[in-house]
Amino acid sequence: MKNPFANLFKKKNKNEAESNPTPKPDSGKKKEGFFSKLLKNRLGKSSIKGEEILGVELTPKEIRLAQVSSNKANQWVLDKFYVHQFDGIEEGGTVLENQDKIADELKLALLKSKVNTNNAAIAIPVTSAIIRVVTAPLMNDEELKKAIDTDSLWENLVQLTDNLAEYSIFHQVINKDEKGNTMDILFVASKLSDINSYTAIIKKGGLNAVIIDVKCFALKSAVDQINQIAGSIEDSNLTAVIEFGLDENYVMILYDNNPIITDIFIRAQDRKTLSESNNQEEMDALVRRYMTQVKQAVQDFESKYEKRIRNLKVTSNLPNVEDYLASFRKNMVNTGYNLFNPFDGIIVPAQLENETKFSNPSYFSTVMGLAFRKLDVFGYYKFVTAVKNINLLPNRENMIAQKKAKAFSNFAFKGIAGIVVAIYIVLFGFSFWQITDLNKKIAGYDEVTQTHELRKLERNKYLKEKKKMDKALELSQSIKSNKTVSFRVLAQIASAVPKRVKFSSIDYNGSDLIVIEGVAFSDQDILKLISNLNNKKLISQASLASMSLPNDQQGSQTMKGFKIACILESV
DSSP states (O other): OOOTTTTOOOOOOHHHHHHOOSOOOOTTSOOOOHHHHHHHHHHHHHHHHHOOOEEEEEOSSEEEEEEEEEOTTSOEEEEEEEEEEOOOSOTTOOSGGGHHHHHHHHHHHHHHHTOOOOEEEEEEOGGGEEEEEEEEEOOOHHHHHHHHHTTHHHHHHTOOSSOGGGEEEEEEEEEEETTTTEEEEEEEEEEHHHHHHHHHHHHHHTOEEEEEEEHHHHHHHHHHHHHHHHTOHHHHHEEEEEEESSSOOEEEEEETTEEEEEEOOOOHHHHHHHHHOOOHHHHHHHHHHHHHHHHHHHHHHHHHHOOOOOEEEEEESOTTHHHHHHHHHHHSTTOEEEEOOTTTTOBOOGGGTGGGOOSOGGGGHHHHHHHTOOOOTTOOSSSOOGGGSOOOOTTHHHHHHHHHHHHHHHHHHHHHHHHHHHHHHHHHHHHHHHHHHHHHHHHHHHHHHHHHHHHHHHHHHHHHHHHHHHHHHHHHHTOOSOHHHHHHHHHHHHHTOOTTEEEEEEEEOSSSEEEEEEEESSHHHHHHHHHHHHTSTTEEEEEEEEEEOOSOEETTEEOEEEEEEEEEOOO
8 A cells, every 4th residue: 555644744944934834815815804804703713612523433343432622711621422332343344344333333322422412523544545745836815726626736736546526635725935936735635435435424323524534633633732731832843643553553743733644564464463462572573663664754854854852652542552662662762652641631520530541541542633623614713734624524615604604694693683682772771761760759758758767766876875874974973982083994994995896884883893795896806805904004804704696786797795894903
């Protein structure tokens, strides 16, 4: 089989990548108006938040489902995760060879997982895709479209062996070199017959395929997202990943946000060793042959781009992959090998914790990468690397147009509803103003009545206080000796009272004891009063006699009642 990764990606022009990370708009292109941009931005943001995409990975032995969303803190949350295992497909059988069986199992998986969306993102094997980055003369959007519509561009640059009409093709300009008058175009294609078979399986299973990705790009999506969660800038710019297993084997170096992929060849006997053998000598020999190719790919990259790769993330469908990692490290020193975890940094609800505990979590890198995908019909993400936007769905343009129309329709409906609500608010506001004016007048009359009642209550309160004062005066007049001392004591007591303390009574036995009753906001206020009293010259000792919680209330806070006994200094 021809290597699908041969001459896959070339490095961007360094100066351009630094000074012009996004493609410049064509000079002849009409600039988009402010309100048009605002509308698309609002619609795009709304559509992105409202998208519910289910990642679906189909294999001959199991179906993997994953769905994620972002919370208010912009953290990824795992909403759905389910692995459905099944039998009935012969060893070596493929998904496309057992379409009805896979569709039936998908129905069962969806039923058990209780998925609440029908929009699915799937990935085809790398071996089913043609991936190229081609260099073409610099063109504006109109010129590029014309060249593609006439088939002249792909016929000259890609030179497929079959008719272009037999392929589903995705392309995107990923780099423009205005100085060199060239541009780099990502070209991804797959046979229509294969794509239609995958979409038929998804449809029979009860879902609607909206994104068809390629497995290597889904893996890149997972790695990029986990790096972003971890905040690893270095890893985001330079990450190496090894896909090691029974199905596909390659090295993918993520540099300058583009994947550089090298296919790793393994023999039929090697696949048998991977699946059946526990013989250490056979395993070590396999790793040596494997690592020879990995080393060459790494050395080629380091020599070309003058960058050093020190760590490689490993993904694998082998249950005993850890046994091979030890051998990897022996064959390539000064390089770390870590098993990639696509759940790292993602919030996993308690009900899914057991579902995501695996000895080899990298097994689910593809389905998690698919779960991170967004259709983004309005291009809310201003500039995203092309490999995050891969979609080989044949009717994607019609589907996107329908979703745009639906979004516009919903937006228009909301707009009309908003106008109706606004008119209602204006009419309601006018009526409310009239009612409010009348209520103010009524309130004026009520206020007079309330004021009269308050003054009546205050008068009664003052009368009660007057009675208490008359009684106190009567009591003071009954003191025949040490009157001067008594009033001095009362003056010192008055100066000791904190702001948040109020007295209700003061009882004096005529000789050496004064009992004070009152209320305070807190225990600290009572303790402060006692401390102040103990610091007065005419008071020998002040102590708390009792404390209670009376019905007296200040605002929403209940005040505490107290009784303090003061022993006077002998005169």
